[in-house]
Amino acid sequence: MxxxxxxxxxxxxxxxxxxxxxxxxxxxxxxxxxxxxxxxxxxxxxxxxxxxxxxxxxxxxxxxxxxxxxxxxxxxxxxxxxxxxxxxxxxxxxxxxxxxxxxxxxxxxxxxxxxxxxxxHKYCGACGAITSTEPTDRSRKCDACSISFYPRLSPSIIVLVYRDEEILLAKNAATRANFYSTLAGFVEPGESIEETVHREVFEEVGVKVKNLRYFSSQSWPFPNSLMLGFHAEYDSGEITIQEEEIADAKWFHYSDLPNKPAMMSISGWLIADHIKRLEG
Missing domain, CATH: 3.90.79 (Nucleoside Triphosphate Pyrophosphohydrolase)
Structure with a gap:
């Protein structure tokens, strides 16, 4: 073939x-x-x-x-x-x-x-000894202290927050690109995915959400993320941006959106799915 x-x-x-x-x-x-x-x-x-x-x-x-x-x-x-x-x-x-x-x-x-x-991961992060590839799964094991090392994977959430016919989009402070996207962040130890959604939204833009609905996931190798996508309904609060993370955040009517992410990304999928639901 x-x-x-x-x-x-x-x-x-x-x-x-x-x-x-x-x-x-x-x-x-x-x-x-x-x-x-x-x-x-x-x-x-x-x-x-x-x-x-x-x-x-x-x-x-x-x-x-x-x-x-x-x-x-x-x-x-x-x-x-x-x-x-x-x-x-x-x-x-x-x-x-x-x-x-x-x-x-x-x-x-x-x-x-x-x-x-x-x-x-050629060397053990605990004792410094050489690691070797395991034959049965995708891991490397320390020959000295038997610690196993698996490929790094960082679970994270990405969420479209909506209010009636408006969508909350933000511009990342760390990017040079001039586009707005949905909110995202990494899962903290001890958190559930749902808790991460609530925390990240409140930290980044100062609002609270409700009625979370899981949408889909995407492997995102920049660098090692697994993105778990959600829709969430606005509950309360006024936009107050976390300046270290967010350059700007606004409510946009779904028919008048700014430059938005490409459809290769789950952020683009979330936006397209929400618009489809509003117009359907």
Whole structure:
């Protein structure tokens, strides 16, 4: 099966251990957080086995991601100072956000996150001893004190707050982009997801919400988030922004929204779903 014929959502089967020889394979090459691309190849595709073998890059580590049909697919970790082979170019993960289909973006994000996890967990954070890859799951284990280290995953919430036909949107203080988005934040230890929604909304914009409704989730590899999306109805309070986090926050009528997030993000999905419900 050629790459162009593949449906990642249906054909990709994730795995942690390669159980047989990989006579044919795909390779996602990662260097210093960037992804190797074949020049003039649009849309992007991973390297096939021959391209990987002859591109001249030496892997520091190879990570089995799973199978696509009969072909294994790997994330290849190469030196952060590796030079681009002739005919290839490294590009940031952000560049793939709107240039490839969503399932492929998730696959590339998976490769990048696993490479970075492996890179940062070669040694035990408790005793400093070398860790080794476990054969049965996606983890590394300290050979000295037996602590296991799993890929980093940071659960977070993202919530659309509404009041009648208005939507509360905010501009992040840390971004240069001129767009407004839904509110988001990371889960604190000991919190439920619902408690996080209430806390984050009140901390960032000073209002209280009610009638939380779970919407959907999204893997968001910037850097290692799992976004859990909610709709929440306004309850009380006036907007008071947390200036360290929020540059501006306002109520907008759903028919007159400012620049908003792309539909590749769960924030865009939340907004589109709410408008659909209002107009339906």
């Amino acid at each position: 050629e790459w162009e014929q593949i449906n990642i959502s249906e054909d990709f089967v994730p795995g942690t251990t390669l159980k047989g020889p990989d006579e044919q394979s795909y390779h996602i090459v990662v260097s210093d957080g960037e992804i190797l691309c074949i020049e003039q190849q649009h849309p992007w595709r991973p390297l096939n086995q021959d391209e990987w073998r002859w591109c001249g890059l030496e892997p520091l580590a190879s990570h089995y991601l799973g199978h696509i049909g009969s072909k294994a697919i790997f994330a290849e970790e190469v030196d952060s100072d590796a030079e681009e082979p002739q005919g290839y170019i490294f590009d940031t993960l952000w560049s793939f956000l709107t240039s490839v289909d969503q399932p492929i973006f998730y696959l590339i994000g998976r490769a990048k996150q696993l490479v970075e996890w492996h890179k940062h």
